[in-house]
Amino acid sequence: xxxxxxxxxxxxxxxxxxxxxxxxxxxxxxxxxxxxxxxxxxxxxxxxxxxxxxxxxxxxxxxxxxxxxxxxxxxxxxxxxxxxxxxxxxxxxxxxxxxxxxxxxxxxxxxxxxxxxxxxxxxxxxxxxxxxxxxxxxxxxxxxxxxxxxxxxxxxxxxxxxxxxxxxxxxxxxxxxxxxxxxxxxxxxxxxxxxxxxxxxxxxxxxxxxxxxxxxxxxxxxxxxxxxxx
Numbered sequence: 001x002x003x004x005x006x007x008x009x010x011x012x013x014x015x016x017x018x019x020x021x022x023x024x025x026x027x028x029x030x031x032x033x034x035x036x037x038x039x040x041x042x043x044x045x046x047x048x049x050x051x052x053x054x055x056x057x058x059x060x061x062x063x064x065x066x067x068x069x070x071x072x073x074x075x076x077x078x079x080x081x082x083x084x085x086x087x088x089x090x091x092x093x094x095x096x097x098x099x100x101x102x103x104x105x106x107x108x109x110x111x112x113x114x115x116x117x118x119x120x121x122x123x124x125x126x127x128x129x130x131x132x133x134x135x136x137x138x139x140x141x142x143x144x145x146x147x148x149x150x151x152x153x154x155x156x157x158x159x160x161x162x163x164x165x166x167x168x169x170x171x172x173x174x175x176x177x178x179x180x181x182x183x184x185x186x187x188x189x190x191x192x193x194x195x196x197x198x199x200x201x202x203x204x205x206x207x208x209x210x211x212x213x214x215x216x217x218x219x220x221x222x223x224x225x226x227x228x229x230x
């Protein structure tokens with residue numbers, strides 16, 4: 001009588017041996033190597049693109065100015081850029097990533113969208129997990145009014161948010177509108193993400209730039225700096 005258990009083991013070993021022949025192993029190695037080469041090429045291409053970027057001092061010199069007294073950041077979600085202005089004079093553009101949900105502007109917490117509107121930097125954190133964090137005073141008065149109209153917040157929350165907008169540096173009240181939105185760096189994954197030659201939207205709603213770019217922006221802006229997100 002044939003032992004069925006031994007027969008199954010023999011069959012499985014034979015089947016596995018048929019699949020793991022030299023040709024299959026070679027194809028797997030070639031395929032894996034191709035993926036590694038492709039990813040390396042993507043990073044190298046991104047490095048080359050970043051080498052072309054001019055520094056903030058060079059950009060200012062080209063515009064004929066020595067200091068930026070009235071910085072304004074215009075953030076465009078459709079072109080994935082942060083444009084730095086001295087009042088109305090364009091100085092430099094930075095590549096940016098946004099919230100995972102790029103189809104709609106932010107309206108509530110956990111929607112992974114970036115807000116649209118006019119804001120200001122209300123606090124600056126230089127020890128954030130994402131390197132540096134320039135927090136915005138989201139939600140603003142328009143966000144509050146829309147939240148009340150849609151029933152996302154009640155009248156008491158609306159009044160408290162308005163009070164904080166005028167008298168607190170940053171909103172602290174936790175509501176269905178969400179918060180803690182800002183401009184920040186990449187952090188530990190900076191070398192990989194900054195060298196991608198394409199935009200990868202990965203944040204929960206904030207605006208991300210490379211660590212090097214947030215350093216430049218940090219050197220220019222201050223609390224109260226105007227931020228416009230389109």
